[in-house]
Amino acid sequence: MCSKVYLALLISVIEFSTAYSQKDAKRPFPIIGDSIENHIFTDLVNYPKKQAAINDFKGKWLILDFWGYSCGGCLASFPKMNALHNSFKDRVQVIMVGAIKSRTGAHSVRELEAISKNIYNRLDKLYDLQLPVAFDSVLYLKHDVGSLPHILVIDPQGVIRAKTVRIDSLQLSGLLNGQDVKFEYNYSYSEHSNSENYDMKIPLLTSGAMSNGGPDTGFLYRSLITKSSEDHPFTSAVDLTRDNSRNVKQARVEVFHCDLELLYRLAYFGRIWWDNESYNLYSNWSMKTILETADSANFGDKKRKYSYSLIVPKERSNGNYLMSVMQSDLYHYFGYIATREKRKVPVYTIKVRDTLKVKKLISTGGNPDVSDGEMPYTRLYVRNCPFPDFLSRITSSLDYDEPLLDSTNLNMNFDIDVKANMLDKYSVRSAINELGFSITQGFKEMDVLVIKDKKHDSRAQ
Numbered sequence: 114m115c116s117k118v119y120l121a122l123l124i125s126v127i128e129f130s131t132a133y134s135q136k137d138a139k140r141p142f143p144i145i146g147d148s149i150e151n152h153i154f155t156d157l158v159n160y161p162k163k164q165a166a167i168n169d170f171k172g173k174w175l176i177l178d179f180w181g182y183s184c185g186g187c188l189a190s191f192p193k194m195n196a197l198h199n200s201f202k203d204r205v206q207v208i209m210v211g212a213i214k215s216r217t218g219a220h221s222v223r224e225l226e227a228i229s230k231n232i233y234n235r236l237d238k239l240y241d242l243q244l245p246v247a248f249d250s251v252l253y254l255k256h257d258v259g260s261l262p263h264i265l266v267i268d269p270q271g272v273i274r275a276k277t278v279r280i281d282s283l284q285l286s287g288l289l290n291g292q293d294v295k296f297e298y299n300y301s302y303s304e305h306s307n308s309e310n311y312d313m314k315i316p317l318l319t320s321g322a323m324s325n326g327g328p329d330t331g332f333l334y335r336s337l338i339t340k341s342s343e344d345h346p347f348t349s350a351v352d353l354t355r356d357n358s359r360n361v362k363q364a365r366v367e368v369f370h371c372d373l374e375l376l377y378r379l380a381y382f383g384r385i386w387w388d389n390e391s392y393n394l395y396s397n398w399s400m401k402t403i404l405e406t407a408d409s410a411n412f413g414d415k416k417r418k419y420s421y422s423l424i425v426p427k428e429r430s431n432g433n434y435l436m437s438v439m440q441s442d443l444y445h446y447f448g449y450i451a452t453r454e455k456r457k458v459p460v461y462t463i464k465v466r467d468t469l470k471v472k473k474l475i476s477t478g479g480n481p482d483v484s485d486g487e488m489p490y491t492r493l494y495v496r497n498c499p500f501p502d503f504l505s506r507i508t509s510s511l512d513y514d515e516p517l518l519d520s521t522n523l524n525m526n527f528d529i530d531v532k533a534n535m536l537d538k539y540s541v542r543s544a545i546n547e548l549g550f551s552i553t554q555g556f557k558e559m560d561v562l563v564i565k566d567k568k569h570d571s572r573a574q
Contacts, residue, residue, distance in 0.1 A: 142257035142301030149175075149271050152252050154208070158233070160245040168271070174205040174288060175267040176280065179253055181212045182225070182232050182489060184261040185509075188536060190279070191236050198244035201285055207244050212258070214250030222250070231488055235534055259302035266296070276301070297416065298343065308346040317345070317367055317422035334425055336442050341418035345369040353383035353432040354394075364430035366439065369420040373447065374402050374412050376419060380439040381453045381562050383432055389505050389516070396518050399458045399559040406449065406566050448567045456561040461517045463504065463545075463552050470549025476526040490535040497526045510535045511542065511552075518557065521550070 143149070151168045167175070178194055180187035191209070198207040211233065213226040226248060233246055256265065266275035266288070274288070277296040287294040300306050315321050317337060319329050348368045352358040360366050368379060378400070379385050387394040404412055411417070423439060440451065465471050476497040483506065486492030493510070495503045500523040508517050533544035542552055 141303045143265070143273055143276070145273055145276060147273050149265070149267050149273055150255070152255065154247040154249055154252075156248045157208075158246050159243060170206045171271050172269050174201075174269060174285075175265075176205060176207045177210050177252075177265040177267070178207065179210045179212065179256075179258045179261060179263040179265075181261050182228050187262045188232070188236065189512075190262060191242065192240045193281075195240055195242050195244050197280070197282060197285060200282060201289070204289055205285060209244060209246045210252055211246060211248045212250050212253040213248050214254065225250075228489060232490060232536070235490070235536055239534075239537055257301040257303050259300060259304070263299055263301075295416065307342075307344040311344065311346045313346075316365075316424055317420060332424070335422070336424075336438065337422045338442060338446055339420050341370045341420050345420050348385070351379060351385060353379070353435050356431050358432070361430055361432055361435065364425045364427040364435075366423040366435055367421070370418045371421070372412075372415050372418055376421060376439075377443060377449075377451050377564065378402070378562060380436055380443055381451055382560075383436055389501075389508055392501060392519075395516055397559055399456075399516075399561045401458055401515075401561065403456065403561055403563045406564060411447070412564065450565040450567060452563050452565075453560055454563050455558050456563070457556045457558050458561060459515045459554060460557045460559075461511075461513050461515055461552055461554050462520045463517060463550055464520045465523070465549065466546070466551035467549035471521075471523075474527045474529050474548065476528045481526075485535075491532070493531045493535060494529070496528045498529075499524075499526055503527060503529050507531065507541065507545070511538045513538070515554075517552070 149167055151166055153164060153166045155164050157163055157165060176194075176197075178187075178190070180190075182188075194207055194209060197205070201207075211229045213229055214222055229248055236242060260278075262278055264275070264277050264280055265273055266277065266280065268274050268288075275294075275296040276299050278299045279297065284294045284296065315330055316335065318339065321328065321330050323329075346369055348370055351360055351366060351368055353360060353366070355361070366379075368376070368385070371379070371385070375385050382398060384394070387398065387400070389395040402412065406412075421439070421442075423435065423442070425435065425438060443449070443451070479497050481498050482494075482496040483498065483502075484492070484494040484496075486494065493506060495506065500521060501519060504517065504519055511517060529548065531541065531544045531548070534540040545552065
């Protein structure tokens with residue numbers, strides 16, 4: 114009898130050890146095609162019950178959208194995800210999963226929970242949210258979530274169908290109709306993309322191996338356009354506006370995962386992006402593209418991405434030359450006519466409204482400092498800082514589609530304390546008004562990229 118008990122116990126120990134070993138060897142992140150593990154949410158809002166399990170949602174599509182308080186893109190996506198929830202709630206369950214544990218340990222769990230819930234409450238007041246929100250870091254760590262936003266799309270059978278950074282109504286409708294829908298892939302924290310094997314020392318789509326007639330890196334000049342691939346790295350900063358920039362010195366331009374508008378913007382302005390930290394560009398170059406085409410679908414499709422590589426002789430390399438070659442490449446492949454023209458475009462302007470109030474903001478000295486307050490997005494305080502520095506910080510909170518230009522002519526340092534809901538541009542604008550400034554909308558002539566069809570071009574005749 115004892116031997117039977119001992120044998121049974123030994124078998125149990127072996128089975129447990131094997132299971133533990135397999136679990137320990139398991140990769141720390143899910144991949145597409147995995148079945149989602151069950152998990153119980155214990156802190157839910159906007160849901161009939163305080164608790165719910167993932168298995169409760171089988172039979173419906175499930176979208177888990179992981180967010181964090183410091184992710185601006187996550188916070189900006191709440192109204193869009195709320196609209197998806199309202200449109201598809203009969204067949205799709207959306208849950209916004211807020212992390213309340215930091216990988217860096219910068220905040221305690223209690224502090225993060227307070228911050229996350231405070232920010233959610235303000236978003237709720239702004240957008241009248243109806244979609245369920247879970248405050249849960251266990252699932253965040255269990256699924257090895259890395260960069261945010263991080264969205265898992267799970268089918269009614271509990272199988273992960275996508276790991277992505279965004280989802281829209283067209284993609285969701287496609288899934289519900291049984292279509293094969295493409296998503297931009299998002300990697301887990303411990304997951305390595307193929308692009309990590311990319312060697313920046315050699316050009317795109319070359320191996321350095323011998324080919325017919327010699328090594329395939331033995332060219333003197335080369336340009337290449339290709340569809341983006343997971344093997345391509347993320348686009349690094351490119352600057353063709355300065356002849357002492359890295360790109361001009363190396364006589365090489367490489368950008369990856371760019372939509373068509375970004376490629377044309379780089380070719381005609383020498384940069385993909387600029388903000389008010391480069392104020393001369395920000396106040397004179399518009400990032401709005403004017404489309405005068407019969408069909409603008411190619412420019413509206415932000416999911417259609419390209420990579421571009423250009424290498425020219427170093428002795429001929431300068432910013433204008435690199436841009437002109439890129440312009441020619443885009444013309445010959447895509448066929449659009451692009452010009453950089455002066456056009457009047459909408460802008461916002463900040464001015465002094467009350468001189469006496471503004472005078473009181475002139476700095477009394479001290480070490481320059483910028484503070485966001487004890488609770489994020491509740492305040493912006495700058496001490497002994499130039500007005501353009503303050504304007505640069507406040508512009509992101511105002512979230513205007515058009516640039517905010519400085520017409521104050523203030524050239525001294527200021528101590529400015531903006532107490533407002535920094536997630537609400539109307540609250541921020543009201544607070545700035547109380548400080549003695551005004552923001553008005555108008556027009557300014559700026560450099561603009563204009564895209565036309567080939568038929569308008571004399572070269573096509």
